[in-house]
Each structure stands twice: as C-alpha cells, then as structure tokens.
Amino acid sequence: MMKRVVALITAVLMVLTLPAVTLAGSRGRGRGRSGQLSMVGPPGRTQRTLPFDDMDESPWATGYVARAKARGLVRGVGQGNFNPQAAVRQAEVVAMVIRALDLEDEARKIEDVPALPGIQAVRWASGYLALAGRRGLIDLDELKPNASASRLLAAVLLAKAAGLEPIDEELRFTDARKIPKELAGYIAAAFKARLISGYEDGSFKPERSLSRAEMAALIDRLADREVGVTIRGTITVMTPSHITIDVTAYPLAEEIVVTIDGEHEAYTDLEVGFVVKVVLDGEGDVASITAVSAREVEGTIVALAPGEIRVRPEDDDDDDDDEAPVLTFTVGPNVTITLNDAPATWDDLQVGDEVELVIAAGVVTEIEAESKVQHTAGIIIAVHTGEPLHLKLLSARGTDKTLVAAPGVVVRHNDQVIAFAELLQGDIVRLTISRQLVTAVRIVARLTLAGATTVTGQITALGQATVTLDDGYPLRLSEHAVITLDGQTATLADLRVRDQATLTVRGQLVQTVQAQARVTELLGIVSALVRTDGVWWLSLLTAAGNQPIRLELAGTATASYRGAPLALDAVAREDTAKVSVRRDRVTAIRIVDRTLVTGMIMVIDFRAGTLSVKPENEQAIPGVLVPGAVLVYGETVLTMRELSAGDVVSARLSDGKIYSLRVITKRTP
Incomplete structure (x- = not known):
C-alpha cells in the first residue's frame, strides 16, 4: 500500500511544486484550449477575463501566469497578449521580484534613473532597478536591463530575494564548472529551497535564457514564500463563500484563480476529495487554488460485482456508534490491481480485503489490496510435508487445529529461513495466516532439543504461573523458577507486560526468568516540579490530554540540558522535556533545546x-x-x-x- 501512497504524493508534488521546474519546455498534458483565460469565482462572485489570449503557446504555464497576474506580479505586453515564449528581460525579472517582495510602492517613489546600458528602453523599470541595487539584490554595474535574463541571474536573484544565505557545498550538476565560484553558494541554496532545479540529464545550463512563462512559474514560487500564506491539503467542504481544507474553513476572495490538473477551470469544477494547494491573499482570503483531481479512498471491501466495488472507508471518528457508510464505485475497464504488492486480477480480490482506491473522473483506475492477516501461536503436534503442506497446532486453549500452508510459506528459525519439512513436533511457533493459508512460520523455541533452551523477547501476557513472549505460546513456570528483575531477585508479581525477558526452558517448563523493566519515554511541557516532604513531583502536560500528569521522581532521578547535568530545581516551568519513567517513577529529565x-x-x-x-x-x-x-x-x-x-x-x-x-x-x- 505504501508504494501507492508514495506514487500519489509524487504526482501531487509534481503539480503543486512545478515552479521549481527544469525550464526545459512545456509541461502538463493540456487540452489545447485557445482564446481568453477566465478568472472565475464561485457562484455570486465577480468574474472577469484575464487579457492574455496567447497562453495556448505555453499551456503548462496557464496556472502560474494566472496566479502571478492576479497577485500583480506580471504584466501583459499589450493587445491582450502575454507573449509567454519570448525571452524575459533582466529588468522584467527584477521588477517581478520587487513586486513579489511587496516593495513596488517604494520602487515607484524613486526618481533617480541608474546610468545603465539600455536603460532608456526600460525607463519604466528604473525605480525597481535602483531599489534592487540598494538592497543588494543585484550588482548594477553588471546588469544589462534590456538584455535577456539567464537561468544563473534569475536563480541568484531569487535566492537573495528569499533571504537565503550561500551554502558551501559541492554542486552536483554535470556542468557545475560553468557556474562562477562566487555564485555557486546561491545556486546551491536556491536548489535546496526548491526555487529552481536542474534538467533530467543532470545539467543546470546557467547561461540559457528564460522565457516569460518560465519566469512566471519561478516568481509564483517566490511569492508563495514571501507574500502569500500557502495551505496544502484535501478539500472536505465547499460552499459559495468558503472552502474547507482538511478541517479549516477559509473565505473566498472576490476573484480567485482555479487550476485543475494544469488546466484553468471554474471554482464549481472542484470536488470534495481533490488534493489542493491554496494561496491566501493579504486579507486571509483564498486567492488561488491549484488542484489534482485524482483522489484516494482507503477502506475494506464489503461487496464485489462486475465493474463495481463497494468499500467501507476507514473511519477516523472516535465515535464507535456511527459506522462509516458504504461507498459504491465504478471500476474502469483498464484498472490496475495489485494484491500484497504483487500484480493481481479482479478475481483475486475478496470481501474483507483492505484496499486503497485511486479514483479519477469518477472511475476507479487503480486498486491496491492487502489480504486480511491474522496471527496465532501454539505448539506443533504434527507436520505433513505431502501436498498440500499442512500442520496440526495445539493452541493455548488446549484445542488443536489443522492448518494448510501456502505454496510459498516462509519458515524462520533464529532469523534463518529453513524448509517446511524441518519443522519439528514440539516446536513453539507463531503463524501468520492470510486467506486461511499459513504464509509464515516463526519458531519461538524448540523444546524438543536436548538440554535447555533460551527464549528472548517482550512480555506480552502474564498468567498465574505463565509468561508469554511476543504474543507466542504461554510458557509455564516450574515450581522453583528463579526470577530476577534488573539483576535483583524478584517474583512473578513484579513483572509487567512489555518488560524484556530471557527465559531458560527445560522439559517444557521455565526454569529462570531474567527480566529488564520497561522504560517509558514521555515528551511534554513542564507545568511544575516541586519538592514535598523530601519527595520531588513532576507535573507534565503531554499530547495525551488536557490535564498534566503527576509523576513521582525516583530518589536517583537526574536532569540534564544539552548533555550537561542540571540541578532539579533548575528545571523551569514551560520547559519542554523528554522524561524517562520506570515503574511509574521518573528516572531522568532531559530538557530539549530552550530555543x-x-x-x-x-x-x-x-x-x-x-x-x-x-x-x-x-x-x-x-x-x-x-x-x-x-x-x-x-x-x-x-x-x-x-x-x-x-x-x-x-x-x-x-x-x-x-x-x-x-x-x-x-x-x-
């Protein structure tokens, strides 16, 4: 199932972080639309048309240009055009960055015109250039405002504008030698911050010119960092005035830009379940939404029919009284199916399987299923190596059951894979069962071996005279069993579930138990640390509840900060601490960084x-x-x-x- 999750996350990131593009050409599948781009609001909202009629030349950049235009970061070239494939001039790049930093008003107040080659052709940008020079974003002596901007110039400018410090690390681009050493640190910083990236062949091409569309994509990324609050999540509720991302509702701006799968769309084309990136404007209203239409549903199969699957989704609600509703989905003819990470067919699926569905355009396109797995433990009383392989198991309840093994059953003993035929009568085993077949056997102990056998693991159950390790078979203690806890003589009553233990077994009875008490690690905020009648008490607020828990400190308890010893009375209220607890007593308090x-x-x-x-x-x-x-x-x-x-x-x-x-x-x- 995790492969599918990783694949979906990768697909989402490709859409939602495209501003860090290779800038090698068109992206996105596109539908070849031409004509006006509409900035469409939800019902009842103002709608207007962006005056860029030529975006069909670079359809992949539609969303970026639309967002940048809505935020006032880019301008058209006249007659309703943007000219997306034209080389962007250095003055234009500087102006976009100044706008993204919300410094345009300051730039417009500057009347001095820098003495630069070609400045007369871009006099409109003189204030932007002067302000960028004053702020150390550019070197005016080296700038050619009317010349095309290179990837190198744009990357360094973006890094400085984002406030990134140069990083002293080796660049891994195949053409890194073409990047001046004094600028390499800025390129490394911009790359790490995902403001820019390289090409698929491993190169960076620092001298290559940028197009206006490519620069719009980059400035969109910078603007997200500087002037817009960005939220990523899943649409859960939509109304004409608000959109809820996961659990938080956000008001919609009067005008919003919506992009779905790289296409400019209307707000009403969005659906609950879409994965989105939302950018808020200065008023905290949603200004743009970038969405991926494919969505995931996880749950359990409750019914199967030709071309149809019914699933009960995972219920994250803690209220057990309300069972999640059953959802019915149409299955596409070319659906891809995997079962337990292996290719499978429709006939391989069964009711009760846990599934993850990928749904696009209302049709299931991928199904990843995991068969329900059960575990059981017991003592082998018979092994049959004929077809089919099977064994007879004596359970802790004293009942026996014959279980058939899957053809590829894996048997392990002491972390080594052995043959099914090497199982012995008397072996204590833990079985993994899927679809009524034994798929894995782990030998916990071999009580038929001569002499004593040692078994090590975590105590998962304690009886009146039995100890169970790792959910295995309960082992009975001999009448004179010797028990130690942390090296001290103890009794069975001193042991607790989740303690670590090593048992010595002879004649199917436990002769010795060597246990180590479990130490629990807690993370929390210190509410109080006080001393009463010679005993220290710690009140710690944890993620588990609204009330601090009160813990007694052991007499040997210690405190530390950054590895150095700290007096207990130096632990302060509001300190965030990692606390070690053994047998309900605090043994150590480690203060995390107080920054x-x-x-x-x-x-x-x-x-x-x-x-x-x-x-x-x-x-x-x-x-x-x-x-x-x-x-x-x-x-x-x-x-x-x-x-x-x-x-x-x-x-x-x-x-x-x-x-x-x-x-x-x-x-x-």
Whole structure:
C-alpha cells in the first residue's frame, strides 16, 4: 500500500511544486484550449477575463501566469497578449521580484534613473532597478536591463530575494564548472529551497535564457514564500463563500484563480476529495487554488460485482456508534490491481480485503489490496510435508487445529529461513495466516532439543504461573523458577507486560526468568516540579490530554540540558522535556533545546507533519513535529489538524524539529 501512497504524493508534488521546474519546455498534458483565460469565482462572485489570449503557446504555464497576474506580479505586453515564449528581460525579472517582495510602492517613489546600458528602453523599470541595487539584490554595474535574463541571474536573484544565505557545498550538476565560484553558494541554496532545479540529464545550463512563462512559474514560487500564506491539503467542504481544507474553513476572495490538473477551470469544477494547494491573499482570503483531481479512498471491501466495488472507508471518528457508510464505485475497464504488492486480477480480490482506491473522473483506475492477516501461536503436534503442506497446532486453549500452508510459506528459525519439512513436533511457533493459508512460520523455541533452551523477547501476557513472549505460546513456570528483575531477585508479581525477558526452558517448563523493566519515554511541557516532604513531583502536560500528569521522581532521578547535568530545581516551568519513567517513577529529565520561535504559521502540511513559522521581519523557519509533540491553545491540547496557517504561535523548534507549540492567537476565519 505504501508504494501507492508514495506514487500519489509524487504526482501531487509534481503539480503543486512545478515552479521549481527544469525550464526545459512545456509541461502538463493540456487540452489545447485557445482564446481568453477566465478568472472565475464561485457562484455570486465577480468574474472577469484575464487579457492574455496567447497562453495556448505555453499551456503548462496557464496556472502560474494566472496566479502571478492576479497577485500583480506580471504584466501583459499589450493587445491582450502575454507573449509567454519570448525571452524575459533582466529588468522584467527584477521588477517581478520587487513586486513579489511587496516593495513596488517604494520602487515607484524613486526618481533617480541608474546610468545603465539600455536603460532608456526600460525607463519604466528604473525605480525597481535602483531599489534592487540598494538592497543588494543585484550588482548594477553588471546588469544589462534590456538584455535577456539567464537561468544563473534569475536563480541568484531569487535566492537573495528569499533571504537565503550561500551554502558551501559541492554542486552536483554535470556542468557545475560553468557556474562562477562566487555564485555557486546561491545556486546551491536556491536548489535546496526548491526555487529552481536542474534538467533530467543532470545539467543546470546557467547561461540559457528564460522565457516569460518560465519566469512566471519561478516568481509564483517566490511569492508563495514571501507574500502569500500557502495551505496544502484535501478539500472536505465547499460552499459559495468558503472552502474547507482538511478541517479549516477559509473565505473566498472576490476573484480567485482555479487550476485543475494544469488546466484553468471554474471554482464549481472542484470536488470534495481533490488534493489542493491554496494561496491566501493579504486579507486571509483564498486567492488561488491549484488542484489534482485524482483522489484516494482507503477502506475494506464489503461487496464485489462486475465493474463495481463497494468499500467501507476507514473511519477516523472516535465515535464507535456511527459506522462509516458504504461507498459504491465504478471500476474502469483498464484498472490496475495489485494484491500484497504483487500484480493481481479482479478475481483475486475478496470481501474483507483492505484496499486503497485511486479514483479519477469518477472511475476507479487503480486498486491496491492487502489480504486480511491474522496471527496465532501454539505448539506443533504434527507436520505433513505431502501436498498440500499442512500442520496440526495445539493452541493455548488446549484445542488443536489443522492448518494448510501456502505454496510459498516462509519458515524462520533464529532469523534463518529453513524448509517446511524441518519443522519439528514440539516446536513453539507463531503463524501468520492470510486467506486461511499459513504464509509464515516463526519458531519461538524448540523444546524438543536436548538440554535447555533460551527464549528472548517482550512480555506480552502474564498468567498465574505463565509468561508469554511476543504474543507466542504461554510458557509455564516450574515450581522453583528463579526470577530476577534488573539483576535483583524478584517474583512473578513484579513483572509487567512489555518488560524484556530471557527465559531458560527445560522439559517444557521455565526454569529462570531474567527480566529488564520497561522504560517509558514521555515528551511534554513542564507545568511544575516541586519538592514535598523530601519527595520531588513532576507535573507534565503531554499530547495525551488536557490535564498534566503527576509523576513521582525516583530518589536517583537526574536532569540534564544539552548533555550537561542540571540541578532539579533548575528545571523551569514551560520547559519542554523528554522524561524517562520506570515503574511509574521518573528516572531522568532531559530538557530539549530552550530555543523559542514566535511567529505566524505560513505553510502547514498535515500529511508530512511539517509546518513553517515566520517570525516578524525574518524568514520562515520550517520544522517537523516529532512524535508526541505537545500542541496547546490556552488550556486545551490540540491535534495538528486543529492548527491553521495564519495562527500566531510560540514553538520549541531546534534543528528542524518541533517539540512543543503553544498557540498565542488563532487565525480568524
């Protein structure tokens, strides 16, 4: 199933991040449309026509040019044309960048005309050029404003405009030697930030001229970083005035640009389930939507009929009283089917299989299925190597059952693959069963071997006189079994599920148990650390609930920060900490980086678990939420999907990892 997920994500990224293009030619499938481009709003919204009649020359760039025009970043060339294939001039590139940085008003106030070759042909750009020179974005002595702009010039300008510092690392382009050494660091930074990329043959072609369409695609990417809040997700609700992406509703601007699969479309052509990139304008309204029409549905097959499949989707709702509704889909004649990552046919599918459907234009085009897998454990009492292969198993309940093995059954003992015929009567085994066939056998212990046998694993069940490791067969303790816990003499009552243990088995009875207590790692925000009657108590707010949990510290508990010892009374309220707990007592408190980043969430990706926070007057800082990261608003613990682009937050963000985040103000819908 993961292959399909990776494939879909790749397809989405190709559409949603195309501004980092190779700039080698047309992209997108296109439908050969010609004539006017419509900027179409939802019902009741203003509609107008973009005056670019010639976009059929570069249909792949339609969406980028439309968005850039809507944001005021590009201009036409007159008579309703954009001239997308014409080489873009250096002055035009500078002007686009200044507009993307929201500095156009400042540029227009500059009356000085730089003394540059060819400046008279582009006097309109003199303010843009002067401002770019003052801000160190360009070297006016080397600029030729009326000459065509190269990929090298554009890439360096974009990197500087984005506030990227040069990166001292070797460029891997095949023609990297053509890039001046003093500019290589900017090219590396722009490439890493996905503002630009190379060609499929591994080259960069720094001297190649850019077209106006290609530059519009690049400036669209820069504008997303600088002046627009970008949200990526899935459409879940649509109304004439709002669109909901995942769980957050956003108001629609009076005029919006909609692109679906690279084609300019109307808002009403969007559908719930489309994967989208949404850009908000300065008012927080949706200004553009870029969508991919293919969508995924995951669930369980409940019925199959010729050309039709019925699936009960995965239900993410915690309310068990409401079962997810059954959905019916038409299956296309050329559907691609895989079962357990192997090519399959329609007849191979069965009710109960877990599936992931890819649906395009209302028809299922791909089905990835996994047969339902079960596990069982027991002692082998008979092995038959004739056709079909089968064995008889004695379960923990004392019942026996004959199980048929699949032709390719895999048998493992001590991490080595052995033949089915090498199974022995008395082996304790764990079986994997799919579609009523044994597909895998793992030998937990061989009690028929001479002498003692050792079994190591995690305790998964404890009985009055039995221990079960790794969901295997319960092993009975001898009357005089010796038990130790962390090297100290213990009893069966001292052991707990999930402790690690090594058992010595002789004559089908456990003679010794050597166990190590499980240590739980918690991540949370310190609410309090106090000492009462000589005992330290820690209150820790975790992602598990709105109330802090109260934990007693062991007498030998330690604290540290960045690897250095820290006194317990130096642990501060609001510190984000990793806490080790053994037997309900804290043994160690490790304070994560105390760096606090405060700013607005600019981009949030629920699928990847990433977001970027932009402090005032600084570049956005990206980060990935670590497992168990604590997200808080007031006294309420949030999930990631309750965050929104536009929220103002304070985050413990270090080395690209977010350990905790506190929402200061929520974005107003």
